[in-house]
Amino acid sequence: MDTSVAPSAKTPENGITANAAPKISVKGVTKVFSSKRGEVTALKDLSLDIRDGEFLVIVGASGCGKSTLLNLVAGFDSATHGEVLLDGRPVTGITPECGMIFQQYALFPWKTVQENVEFGLKMKRMPKSEREERAAKFIELVGLNGFERTYPHHLSGGMKQRVSIARSLANDPQVMLLDEPFAALDAMTRQVLQEQLVRIYEKHRKTIIFITHSIDEALLLSSRIVVMTARPGRIAQEITNDLPHPRNADVQLSERYLELKRHIWSSVQAEVLKSMEVETGQ
Numbered sequence: 037m038d039t040s041v042a043p044s045a046k047t048p049e050n051g052i053t054a055n056a057a058p059k060i061s062v063k064g065v066t067k068v069f070s071s072k073r074g075e076v077t078a079l080k081d082l083s084l085d086i087r088d089g090e091f092l093v094i095v096g097a098s099g100c101g102k103s104t105l106l107n108l109v110a111g112f113d114s115a116t117h118g119e120v121l122l123d124g125r126p127v128t129g130i131t132p133e134c135g136m137i138f139q140q141y142a143l144f145p146w147k148t149v150q151e152n153v154e155f156g157l158k159m160k161r162m163p164k165s166e167r168e169e170r171a172a173k174f175i176e177l178v179g180l181n182g183f184e185r186t187y188p189h190h191l192s193g194g195m196k197q198r199v200s201i202a203r204s205l206a207n208d209p210q211v212m213l214l215d216e217p218f219a220a221l222d223a224m225t226r227q228v229l230q231e232q233l234v235r236i237y238e239k240h241r242k243t244i245i246f247i248t249h250s251i252d253e254a255l256l257l258s259s260r261i262v263v264m265t266a267r268p269g270r271i272a273q274e275i276t277n278d279l280p281h282p283r284n285a286d287v288q289l290s291e292r293y294l295e296l297k298r299h300i301w302s303s304v305q306a307e308v309l310k311s312m313e314v315e316t317g318q
């Protein structure tokens with residue numbers, strides 16, 4: 037594993053200590069799917085540690101197993117071999133410690149913004165006044181004040197995704213899992229939401245695992261980037277992202293940014309070419 041561009045896992049900006057016990061530990065995970073067309077090995081003997089407060093971004097060719105890995109961490113599915121540990125305990129099902137955000141917002145269309153954000157808190161039986169106050173705080177954090185009583189079908193895609201983020205944050209998960217959350221958005225909305233997520237990360241320091249196909253998105257957001265191999269997915273490379281915080285899109289103009297981007301691109305490109313060979317059976 038080449039980490040030559042990466043200086044160290046500890047940065048003054050994020051205060052993450054390399055030798056702290058991992059928040060999440062993926063240990064020798066293999067995932068085989070069986071279908072009518074036979075078996076697909078999506079992940080093979082994949083191991084990965086994620087530290088508390090890290091913003092880990094996973095990139096890799098289409099079909100290399102990124103969503104499969106995230107689903108195992110979320111407890112939506114279980115590994116064929118190996119295990120996923122959260123705070124040292126095996127993940128055996130969905131847990132409130134992990135909040136998931138999908139590309140397709142997953143909002144309740146019959147509930148207002150306020151009711152969507154309050155939903156998890158209501159499930160936890162939080163008293164009404166407390167949950168209203170909490171929801172208002174996170175609606176404000178994502179810049180949606182004034183839209184509390186609006187229904188999702190009156191919101192743009194970017195606004196819907198902000199509701200999803202507010203809903204997840206309101207539940208105060210220790211870990212946020214995001215599967216290509218901004219992929220369906222136009223470029224400008226996407227940049228606004230990326231910068232908003234960076235601000236949220238800088239303020240709240242959640243442990244975040246984020247999947248994307250965009251190297252620019254990975255570099256803007258992450259504290260570490262993992263490139264996965266072509267299927268069956270394993271870790272091809274890990275790169276510590278030492279671009280400074282507070283971070284915004286201007287970071288893309290720096291020499292360091294271009295250096296990291298070139299490095300990640302060469303790794304991703306090699307894996308994309310391999311995945312094309314897998315698909316065409318060469």
Ligand SMILES: Nc1ncnc2c1ncn2[C@@H]1O[C@H](COP(=O)(O)OP(=O)(O)OP(=O)(O)O)[C@@H](O)[C@H]1O
Binds near residue numbers: 069098099105
């Ligand atoms: N439930 C399933 N049954 C059968 N095969 C599956 C299932 N889920 C995923 N796969 C297969 O496992 C492999 C990995 O899929 P996965 O969705 O994890 O990849 P990905 O890297 O997230 O892809 P993309 O970037 O295109 O979203 C693919 O070949 C996919 O077809």
